[in-house]
Amino acid sequence: MMNRKNSYNTKQKDVIKNFLVENKNNYVTVNDILAYLLKQNIHVGIATIYRTLDNFVLQGIVRRYVTGESSAASYQFVDKDNQNDYCFHLKCTCCNKIFDVECCALMEMSEHIKAKHNFSIDNSMTFYYGLCSGCSAKTLS
Amino acid sequence: MMNRKNSYNTKQKDVIKNFLVENKNNYVTVNDILAYLLKQNIHVGIATIYRTLDNFVLQGIVRRYVTGESSAASYQFVDKDNQNDYCFHLKCTCCNKIFDVECCALMEMSEHIKAKHNFSIDNSMTFYYGLCSGCSAKTLS
């Protein structure tokens, strides 16, 4: 993760950022970005994609996640709509969908853990694995 | 992840299982296993380690986790002592240590999410990222 100056505007950065913004409610992998660029007939070297994502993460405008089975990282653009720190990221281990749920129970629990167990949870980074309602219905039938 | 018959007892399986049992309160990586075997002067091929771990996971006696920055998976032996489903796995993003904390707040929160948001959290698979007390002290100073 080289620390670059990141002082130039380039079309590579623009097109990657635009794709992330369009998909800010999803979690995007490097393969997703490659597939998008291919469909658009835009060539960007894979090293540039990784370096650009690293820069976005350092700037704090993108979050990087490693969740679940796959070893490939996921990235998400962060803005006012989804930077709420009291949002559960519920990830279904069956359909792999992620459900973002705002709920005061998360704040209460975080504060309890902080007060009683001396650990400051970063809710934005924490994923809850389990079964969504659709998949538990399927599993039971 | 080839599905093997796993019907023979071998010393390779024994030694790997013993190491996992000895470290059932930790999270063990393949590198940890390799280092242990090296120290014990026991040679086991790395493919055997991965295949053995896959079998243990299929049998349900070991859990596999991919957590945080490192792309290497962690494994943990599961038995009565640590299969408690109401245990927080708190992972410090600074020192990378994992703190397992039993707490009724987890049960309350899980039940709320189940009742109100229709999602069954698997607490054994869920890791809470954040800062432990030691590292927040360091960060402040």
Add this chain to the structure above:
DNA sequence: TTGCGTGCAAAGGTTTTGCATGGCA
């Protein structure tokens, strides 16, 4: 013109697979 950004290829780390051999039952 300066020096950062890019593309390419090579390399690094983790995990999987094919195949011949070894060893359990």
Add this chain to the structure above:
DNA sequence: TGCCATGCAAAACCTTTGCACGCAA
């Protein structure tokens, strides 16, 4: 003996790095 498990090497995947060239300012 029959068949599964192992070891080795190669390969697959994801990601990073070195270097020369291209391009933004």
